Amino acid sequence: MLRLDGVSKFFGGLPALQDVSLSVPAGHLTALIGPNGAGKSTLINCMTGVFPPSSGSIRFLDQEISGLPAHRVTRLGIHRTFQNLRLFPRLSVLDNVLTGLTCEGGESMLMAMLRLPYLRHRERRLRLKALEAMDRFGLADKAQWPAGVLAYGDKKRVELARAIVGSPKLLLLDEPVAGLNAEETAAVGDQLKNLRRAGHTILLVEHDMDLVMSIADLVVVLDSGRCIATGTAGEVRRNPLVLEAYLGRMEATA
Amino acid sequence: MTGRQNILYFITLHRTGLFVTLMAAGLIIFPYIEDNPYTLGLTNLIAINAIVVLGLNLFIGFAGQISLGHAAFFGLGAYGSGIATVTFGLAPWPAMFLVALLVGLIALLVGIPVLRLSGHYLAMATLGLNYVVHTILLQWDEVTGGPSGFAGIPSLSIGDLTFDDPVSRHYLLWGFAMACLLLCLNLVRSGVGRGLAALAGDETAAASLGVDTRAAKVKIFVLSAVLASLAGSLFAHCYQYVSPDTFGIFASTDFVIMVVIGGMGSIWGSVFGAAFLTLIPEWVEFFDTYKDFVHGGILVLVLMFLPQGLITGLTDMIRVRLALWRRDHAAA
Numbered sequence: 108m109l110r111l112d113g114v115s116k117f118f119g120g121l122p123a124l125q126d127v128s129l130s131v132p133a134g135h136l137t138a139l140i141g142p143n144g145a146g147k148s149t150l151i152n153c154m155t156g157v158f159p160p161s162s163g164s165i166r167f168l169d170q171e172i173s174g175l176p177a178h179r180v181t182r183l184g185i186h187r188t189f190q191n192l193r194l195f196p197r198l199s200v201l202d203n204v205l206t207g208l209t210c211e212g213g214e215s216m217l218m219a220m221l222r223l224p225y226l227r228h229r230e231r232r233l234r235l236k237a238l239e240a241m242d243r244f245g246l247a248d249k250a251q252w253p254a255g256v257l258a259y260g261d262k263k264r265v266e267l268a269r270a271i272v273g274s275p276k277l278l279l280l281d282e283p284v285a286g287l288n289a290e291e292t293a294a295v296g297d298q299l300k301n302l303r304r305a306g307h308t309i310l311l312v313e314h315d316m317d318l319v320m321s322i323a324d325l326v327v328v329l330d331s332g333r334c335i336a337t338g339t340a341g342e343v344r345r346n347p348l349v350l351e352a353y354l355g356r357m358e359a360t361a
Numbered sequence: 362m363t364g365r366q367n368i369l370y371f372i373t374l375h376r377t378g379l380f381v382t383l384m385a386a387g388l389i390i391f392p393y394i395e396d397n398p399y400t401l402g403l404t405n406l407i408a409i410n411a412i413v414v415l416g417l418n419l420f421i422g423f424a425g426q427i428s429l430g431h432a433a434f435f436g437l438g439a440y441g442s443g444i445a446t447v448t449f450g451l452a453p454w455p456a457m458f459l460v461a462l463l464v465g466l467i468a469l470l471v472g473i474p475v476l477r478l479s480g481h482y483l484a485m486a487t488l489g490l491n492y493v494v495h496t497i498l499l500q501w502d503e504v505t506g507g508p509s510g511f512a513g514i515p516s517l518s519i520g521d522l523t524f525d526d527p528v529s530r531h532y533l534l535w536g537f538a539m540a541c542l543l544l545c546l547n548l549v550r551s552g553v554g555r556g557l558a559a560l561a562g563d564e565t566a567a568a569s570l571g572v573d574t575r576a577a578k579v580k581i582f583v584l585s586a587v588l589a590s591l592a593g594s595l596f597a598h599c600y601q602y603v604s605p606d607t608f609g610i611f612a613s614t615d616f617v618i619m620v621v622i623g624g625m626g627s628i629w630g631s632v633f634g635a636a637f638l639t640l641i642p643e644w645v646e647f648f649d650t651y652k653d654f655v656h657g658g659i660l661v662l663v664l665m666f667l668p669q670g671l672i673t674g675l676t677d678m679i680r681v682r683l684a685l686w687r688r689d690h691a692a693a
Contacts, residue, residue: 177568193566219551
């Protein structure tokens, strides 16, 4: 579904990504792991058009998307969450989730100003969709709260709901459980499993090894801007390169 | 549900419509209560300012940008209408809309390059635009009349009804202001409006939600320029005389202060901000002498203590308190 070929990114002269190639198959949950500074966030930002890669190609559903601006990438069906929450604290939870439907378009500024009747129907439909997504993440009773007053775990869930509500073709999750406690992490893990079972294609960037190992179909390991291993959770776990670069260090400090 | 709950539910569901209806009703009967021409002159000025501030608030509060040059569009609208009607002999109404279209076009041409900037740079660029327009109005004597201003602009009229007294102008100006208010309310409560609110909150997040941030900024800039131009035309036709100093950079900063008092992104606040700053010199005499100091002082104080603006800041505070109270009581 998503294919990266020889993607590199330089900041100044510094290489953040070097010749990364990977593919995200449809209907699977692919995890992208790697130690801090491995280039995971850079890779995500290249995929989603926050900035263009220096070289290489990114193809999504057989369309070249490297270099497209972020909103175009989103409209093609790649929706994302952010590592550091990027909610709109002054908007209500419902409105936050509704912003996830901006990509649907079909509404011009002039039409909105005149409040044409068909827009009201559309708005009702969108609202139902948003409520459904909020229901799925247990947020329905907080619909009218300003998002800024929510607890951290709830904020994370609002971001997930906002990314899901537009029925993305590919869901890109940047550390969805960072900062959550074990119980909340397990809950998010279950939700991700459900999403995958419902046929969503997910690319998960995560530090939490237990979570990744328990739910990922495919694991891609990044280290110092290079892709050093790809395989199932079991294969990656046994890969000596990975053990050395990552898991070894983890076990030593754990 | 009991009857009382039903009524409350109805009110929350239709509160915007109710507010608009109430305000419209109040404005319709206002001239019957208050027919002092001086007072009406003031409230009419509020209506004109409110139209500019509504547009500017969309740009500042929703698109999250800054403009210190909206008096330029206001001035272009006013002078445009004056020149089109007096020099070229056009009828006032078509002139007004033609001028608005032209000003929109100018805003588009200016906006595309200028809106690549942000923050201080954007503030300086728009300030520069205002300076250029002001200088042209001041120096191009043969077209604009130069420092002595441009006089003899005809009043607007519909059929036999000429808007040449304060009461008829009250209905004309507030009619326009209410129409603009409605359009803006519709806009911010739509999906497009949510996209704009996202843009004001966090540009990166907005882009990743599918908002074409560059296009949205330009569109809102053009829209706000068109509203300012309409307000300028109305100003010209009502005062029948315009002079360059009405459209200097201090007028621009006053508009920004009105936005700040009303609160970023608050449509109702825009009207309040316009009213507050227009009326305050009338209440306190010393304001007139030290106007610029007082305006600057208000701006600094509001931004220090309520960076979202006075009205928005206060309502935000109430909303947060309410939500926290509900959360704690739900937990208990």
